[in-house]
Amino acid sequence: MDFSITPEQKEFRRSVSEFAKRELGGNVREREKNGEFFWEGWHKCADFGIQGMPMPKEFGGLGMDTTTCLLAMQTLGKECRDSGFLFSLNSHMWTCEIPILEFGSDEQKEKCLSPMIEGKLVGGHAMTEPDAGSDAFSLRTTATKTDNGYVLNGAKVFISNAPIADLLLIFATTKRELGWAGVTGFIVEKDNPGLQVSKPLDKIGLKTSPTGELGLVDCEVPASAMLGRVGQGSAIFNAEMEWERSCLFACHLGAMQRQLEECVEYVKDRKQFGQSIGSFQAVSHKIADMRVRIELGELILHKVAWLKSRGKRAPLESAIAKLVVSESYMESSIDALHLRGGYGFMSEYEADRDLLDACGGKIYSGTSEIQRNIIARFLGL
Numbered sequence: 001m002d003f004s005i006t007p008e009q010k011e012f013r014r015s016v017s018e019f020a021k022r023e024l025g026g027n028v029r030e031r032e033k034n035g036e037f038f039w040e041g042w043h044k045c046a047d048f049g050i051q052g053m054p055m056p057k058e059f060g061g062l063g064m065d066t067t068t069c070l071l072a073m074q075t076l077g078k079e080c081r082d083s084g085f086l087f088s089l090n091s092h093m094w095t096c097e098i099p100i101l102e103f104g105s106d107e108q109k110e111k112c113l114s115p116m117i118e119g120k121l122v123g124g125h126a127m128t129e130p131d132a133g134s135d136a137f138s139l140r141t142t143a144t145k146t147d148n149g150y151v152l153n154g155a156k157v158f159i160s161n162a163p164i165a166d167l168l169l170i171f172a173t174t175k176r177e178l179g180w181a182g183v184t185g186f187i188v189e190k191d192n193p194g195l196q197v198s199k200p201l202d203k204i205g206l207k208t209s210p211t212g213e214l215g216l217v218d219c220e221v222p223a224s225a226m227l228g229r230v231g232q233g234s235a236i237f238n239a240e241m242e243w244e245r246s247c248l249f250a251c252h253l254g255a256m257q258r259q260l261e262e263c264v265e266y267v268k269d270r271k272q273f274g275q276s277i278g279s280f281q282a283v284s285h286k287i288a289d290m291r292v293r294i295e296l297g298e299l300i301l302h303k304v305a306w307l308k309s310r311g312k313r314a315p316l317e318s319a320i321a322k323l324v325v326s327e328s329y330m331e332s333s334i335d336a337l338h339l340r341g342g343y344g345f346m347s348e349y350e351a352d353r354d355l356l357d358a359c360g361g362k363i364y365s366g367t368s369e370i371q372r373n374i375i376a377r378f379l380g381l
């Protein structure tokens with residue numbers, strides 16, 4: 001395995017970093033207070049090419065390999081403090097664009113991909129239901145065959161981007177007795193009269209990423225709205241989770257790098273007992289642990305990218321990556337707050353954002369327990 005990056009990848013990372021510093025700043029706290037989505041940033045990202053990074057050039061994308069995408073997402077995580085915005089961007093890219101690219105018909109790709117890359121359409125995906133979270137494939141939303149297509153009935157919860165999405169990849173079952181084998185994906189457009197979208201839910205973190213509930217009431221879709229084949233929904237979901245568990249969590253790794261740089265600076269400057277607090281071993285060891293977590297997260301994420309760039313699947317490695325990075329982010333966020341003492345507890349230092357985001361990271365894309373279950377399954381348990 002060779003994880004060295006090419007001069008082109010370095011140059012792209014540098015341009016993403018400059019772009020993010022220049023264009024993705026602004027008053028994040030204000031947007032968080034108002035639960036406001038960063039539309040200006042969204043369109044600037046599309047102009048730069050972010051939404052099109054993993055997409056083929058024929059649809060207007062940049063046609064980049066997984067490693068380059070991962071480096072770019074890590075850089076965005078470091079330089080853009082609006083983590084809710086980045087979360088929405090990730091949902092759009094890995095759980096809607098990518099499944100359409102990998103499983104969509106020519107017609108679906110033609111219709112959806114270019115506008116999604118250009119930022120004209122926002123996407124999301126809807127699997128979770130009130131009674132089907134970790135046990136996702138036990139979903140109850142039904143897809144019943146009609147003469148012209150399917151009719152969907154059911155409810156979805158915690159759906160990222162739902163209040164702003166133009167199209168949603170919705171999973172339903174064509175036959176509940178089949179379990180995972182009956183799960184099927186459908187692309188549903190926002191103006192479908194059978195689709196009800198709630199107002200944004202009030203969350204404790206990721207406040208600039210609109211999350212909503214969906215109601216599907218006799219929601220009629222043509223047969224051409226089905227993504228892939230009947231019963232292929234679980235394969236689609238597993239494939240998109242590999243992307244999300246690596247590229248979304250690369251943003252968290254970037255945030256951990258920012259945390260580390262800020263903490264090193266702080267402990268060098270802050271003096272107690274007549275010396276900088278960084279000279280106390282108990283403090284410097286916390287900083288060393290933060291550095292170690294980044295190294296480990298980077299190694300496993302790059303392994304996933306290395307496999308995916310070679311067209312290989314990475315279900316085990318992406319589960320390990322998600323588990324390692326999300327738990328590390330939580331530990332580093334607690335350390336970053338603690339190292340600042342009372343100042344860390346003041347909103348001005350914004351340590352709460354990383355901490356609350358880290359809490360979410362242990363839940364979405366499958367909880368830590370579910371990642372451990374996946375890993376154990378690979379060991380025959």
Ligand SMILES: Cc1cc2nc3c(=O)[nH]c(=O)nc-3n(C[C@H](O)[C@H](O)[C@H](O)COP(=O)(O)OP(=O)(O)OC[C@H]3O[C@@H](n4cnc5c(N)ncnc54)[C@H](O)[C@@H]3O)c2cc1C
Nearest residue numbers: 125126127128133134158159160360363364365366367369
């Ligand atoms: C910010 C955010 C954004 C989200 N975005 C989306 C989205 O865009 N689309 C979407 O479909 N969903 C989304 N989700 C939903 C998310 O995927 C689920 O919340 C998650 O899978 C957990 O399901 P649940 O909330 O029903 O918890 P539950 O499954 O009820 O789990 C509750 C607790 O029980 C534990 N548990 C459950 N089963 C087991 C087991 N077998 N072994 C050990 N422990 C277990 C869990 O680990 C957890 O600690 C989002 C969630 C959040 C927080």
